[in-house]
Amino acid sequence: MTSQSVASRVFRLLDSFTASRPALSLSELSAAAHLPLSTTHRLVAELITWGGLTRGADGRYRIGLRLLEIGSLSPGSLSLRERAMPFLEDLYEATRQNVQLAVRDGLEVVYVERISARGAVNILTRVGSRMPLHATGVGLVLLAHADPDVRERVFAAPLERYTEMTITTTTRLREALAAARRDGYVVSDRQLEMITKSIAAPIRDANNGVIAALSIVVPVETDSRTLIPVVRAAGHGISRAMGWRPTHS
Secondary structure (H helix, E strand, O other): OOHHHHHHHHHHHHHOOOOOOOOEOHHHHHHHHOOOHHHHHHHHHHHHHHOOEEEOOOOOEEEOHHHHHHHOOOOOHHHHHHHHHHHHHHHHHHHOOEEEEEEEEOOEEEEEEEEOOOOOOOOOOOOOOEEEOOOOHHHHHHHHOOOHHHHHHHHHOOOOOOOOOOOOOHHHHHHHHHHHHHHOOEEEEOOOOOOEEEEEEEEEOOOOOEEEEEEEEEEOOOOHHHOHHHHHHHHHHHHHHOOOOOOOO
């Protein structure tokens, strides 16, 4: 067995965990990863020793903190989260709603930070979860400022519908992206759930490139106009902390 084949088996084990399946038994891991039970047992034991997995009192396995620690070392993620946190906390304190920070990975949004009040509207996303670019406020912001080839790949793929309000045509998506670039923010209205909408703004780096986006998710009846200025201000604040400086013509 080559070292590469061992690595691929470990990756298959880790890929077995999802947002809907955060805890798995040994037999469930074996089935999900298509590995013999004996192989699964040996690899899981090594992952537990290393800290990549933990075993709960119920006998089921979960992702360990070691992977979270390593994930935080991905390029720019730790710096981004650390510098963004004061602004996210300010936005949270001012609104007591769901505040999120996200980056693009391929054709998906990955949420890297979230602050949520106990009484805030319930949302689907969590730290580490992924969502499509076309159906989220942060995703539209990131896609609007992505390279043209990324946008073309999204246009060429089916646009999944989550609600009757989800953008599912290329024409509507192109219009939404043009508005995002023009306005400097996005209001994503009931695209993922009929009870929520999000207001999102870009985060830029010292080279004026959009490297992330932040959003606030609120009940659908909330007046977006009162939140757009504060979300944009938080985006500008984080951007400045990342080295961005506005240009004046």
